[in-house]
Amino acid sequence: MLSFLRLKHNFTLDFFSKGSIYPIYNEVYNKTSGQCFSNKVSVFPNPKNKIYVVNNIPPYFDLKINTEKVPYDYYKTNYLKGFLVNLDGYDSIAEYLKNQLGSKSRSKMRAYLKRLETCFSIRYRMFHGTITKKEYDFLFNQFLIMIKRRFSQRKETHEALKDWEYIRETTYSRIIKKEASLFVIYDGDKPIDICLNYHHQNIFNNSIRSYDIDYNKFRLGHIDILKQLEWCMENEYTVFDLSYGDLDYKRKWCNTVYEFTQHVLFPKDLVQKRVLAFLVIQLINLKAFLKNKKVDILFQKIRAILKRKPVKAIESYEPSLEIIQIPEGLLLEERVKIDINKEEYAFLRKKVYDFQYIERVHSENISVHRPIDRNDTFIVLYDNDGIAIINQKK
Numbered sequence: 001m002l003s004f005l006r007l008k009h010n011f012t013l014d015f016f017s018k019g020s021i022y023p024i025y026n027e028v029y030n031k032t033s034g035q036c037f038s039n040k041v042s043v044f045p046n047p048k049n050k051i052y053v054v055n056n057i058p059p060y061f062d063l064k065i066n067t068e069k070v071p072y073d074y075y076k077t078n079y080l081k082g083f084l085v086n087l088d089g090y091d092s093i094a095e096y097l098k099n100q101l102g103s104k105s106r107s108k109m110r111a112y113l114k115r116l117e118t119c120f121s122i123r124y125r126m127f128h129g130t131i132t133k134k135e136y137d138f139l140f141n142q143f144l145i146m147i148k149r150r151f152s153q154r155k156e157t158h159e160a161l162k163d164w165e166y167i168r169e170t171t172y173s174r175i176i177k178k179e180a181s182l183f184v185i186y187d188g189d190k191p192i193d194i195c196l197n198y199h200h201q202n203i204f205n206n207s208i209r210s211y212d213i214d215y216n217k218f219r220l221g222h223i224d225i226l227k228q229l230e231w232c233m234e235n236e237y238t239v240f241d242l243s244y245g246d247l248d249y250k251r252k253w254c255n256t257v258y259e260f261t262q263h264v265l266f267p268k269d270l271v272q273k274r275v276l277a278f279l280v281i282q283l284i285n286l287k288a289f290l291k292n293k294k295v296d297i298l299f300q301k302i303r304a305i306l307k308r309k310p311v312k313a314i315e316s317y318e319p320s321l322e323i324i325q326i327p328e329g330l331l332l333e334e335r336v337k338i339d340i341n342k343e344e345y346a347f348l349r350k351k352v353y354d355f356q357y358i359e360r361v362h363s364e365n366i367s368v369h370r371p372i373d374r375n376d377t378f379i380v381l382y383d384n385d386g387i388a389i390i391n392q393k394k
Contacts, residue, residue: 026038077288121188122186193220
């Protein structure tokens with residue numbers, strides 16, 4: 001295999017998650033703020049005289065090569081799309097929403113927020129500059145559970161899991177130094193949505209996000225973006241970057257679609273390396289062309305079939321449950337009240353929360369019961385109404 005394939009770097013990932021710059025660069029210039037970030041590493045890594053491929057450089061950064069110590073030049077190309085919210089020039093989030101979202105979408109957003117806060121005791125918290133180690137450990141444990149459950153449901157593996165221990169070990173100190181943050185939506189004391197963000201000057205990089213899938217109907221992903229944009233506005237962040245991944249929610253919220261730059265760096269005094277670097281950049285451009293023609297999707301499907309390994313489910317998040325109106329006789333049976341916050345009744349939560357969503361009723365006004373003589377039937381009551389949940393799982 002060509003040596004340059006072992007020298008590929010994801011700039012966005014390394015810069016934001018590690019706060020590091022590759023020694024080949026002297027500084028990172030932030031075009032949106034006019035500020036420079038100098039490289040504190042002066043020793044060039046071995047091996048020298050190699051070709052380096054640096055992927056995913058956002059267009060708001062200009063990377064300067066340390067020409068005094070590094071006799072390198074580069075070719076560059078663009079192809080991967082990124083998405084961000086540019087808040088520059090807006091006086092309020094309301095003004096941004098009016099410009100970005102239609103009246104129907106804004107109305108839906110208000111409805112999502114009101115429905116969530118009507119049904120649960122919701123609070124929002126941004127941990128940036130201060131957090132106890134106990135709370136940090138608790139949140140990261142819950143964060144991991146959310147990610148695994150969500151991606152187990154999708155039969156996929158989250159790319160962040162391969163670096164999870166590093167992320168967990170380093171993020172606490174970075175929060176304290178205000179280089180990172182955790183945004184959390186709580187239902188009472190229970191976290192139901194967590195976002196890990198990185199901060200650089202006026203840039204807010206929304207890096208890893210997940211939520212409790214039992215609350216799926218409540219559009220937590222949209223609500224956490226709204227609340228974080230409000231925080232960014234209040235704290236003078238002008239760039240809210242959702243990075244790569246062409247997803248519908250990003251196109252809905254973001255007013256800027258950009259292209260990442262790729263650098264193919266080579267020793268400028270070595271002709272053979274210059275020629276090889278030119279071939280590499282052409283291969284990258286060919287890959288981009290095939291991607292635009294969606295040829296890559298076919299290969300991804302074939303590769304996934306050939307390499308597919310079953311993703312171990314954490315737990316069946318939703319057994320086979322039937323929802324029915326409460327039979328009159330069932331209410332006459334002796335029953336005991338249960339707590340769905342206990343793990344043994346976790347499988348009921350999504351159905352109960354879905355019921356709350358439909359009926360617009362707060363969890364404090366809901367009670368869940370089990371007839372004493374039945375292990376597969378549960379009654380959800382509020383006022384004079386309710387449903388019965390039949391567990392069909394054998």
